[in-house]
């Protein structure tokens with residue numbers, strides 16, 4: 001009987017559904033031809049979030065920029081906007097510190113991470129007005145550069161007012177740190193207070209870096225992260241791995257300078273990621289940011305661990321900040337070889353000359369010439385949207401999404417925001 005029902009379904013329903021869809025699709029096409037309520041874009045290529053479609057394809061959106069369809073130009077009717085360049089969904093910047101925008105050009109380049117972190121901590125005397133003005137200017141810069149969403153690290157509530165204007169989408173990573181285990185509860189409670197100032201659905205409490213977060217604090221963050229996305233600065237400098245492998249590291253001088261006694265600390269004898277990632281099993285997504293010193297063994301270790309607990313890892317590249325701080329780049333070729341889900345970030349204006357995903361892609365293209373353009377663009381769009389849990393509306397040209405529309409120069413020399 002069940003078999004008969006199944007046979008009935010197979011032989012009867014699909015043709016009926018197909019016929020209905022076909023009529024609906026035909027009605028849609030007629031609407032595109034004659035209604036003024038649609039925007040139509042045709043470029044020299046159409047990147048849909050995954051691949052570059054040929055130039056004869058036209059993107060159809062409604063007046064609000066919500067994607068309706070992608071159809072051949074022969075069916076698109078009049079009023080098509082013809083543009084020179086590649087059409088792309090808006091960029092997603094998965095790593096930024098908007099609240100540090102007032103520190104642009106303050107710290108010297110190529111001094112190494114420990115000197116950089118020390119510099120950031122020493123420059124704290126800015127007026128609230130200066131900080132807020134720089135935040136507004138930083139957001140405007142991202143808007144102008146085609147960025148539609150940001151994974152933003154927050155140690156303060158300085159960005160709350162600007163974000164409440166909803167010009168860009170944000171996921172707020174409320175950052176906490178504290179290497180002294182006894183301070184874990186206090187530090188975590190401070191982060192919870194900051195977290196409460198941001199929209200809970202788009203925020204999560206996140207560890208700063210393995211060299212600045214004690215196992216006790218990692219545990220508190222992990223418990224708070226069930227089902228959420230967190231972000232960790234990972235393996236940004238050789239000193240980080242050294243702290244975990246044998247303990248001989250410039251971070252000891254940093255803590256000494258800060259007056260923190262870390263004589264209790266015993267190096268566990270593994271690389272940074274192999275020490276901290278096993279402690280982070282509750283979040284369903286983890287952004288690993290920088291990965292400048294991550295080796296092939298580390299990548300295999302992380303992938304195996306994540307696969308075993310149904311966790312998705314995103315490997316966030318901020319190449320211009322890496323060059324600014326450490327003058328080195330991550331092994332992008334290894335990340336590609338192991339099919340890592342890569343995203344792109346700008347880091348902050350304290351460690352970068354601009355907040356531009358296009359500028360990051362240009363640097364990646366210069367140093368890793370073999371990476372296809374559409375792969376780079378997917379890192380900057382769909383992968384970023386998925387990493388920030390915003391792919392229901394951003395990252396690709398799929399019906400119902402509102403991802404923004406960019407026009408990119410074919411050689412990635414410029415970006416213009418069309419919507």
Ligand SMILES: [Zn+2]
Nearest residue numbers: 097233347348
């Ligand atoms: Zn950062």
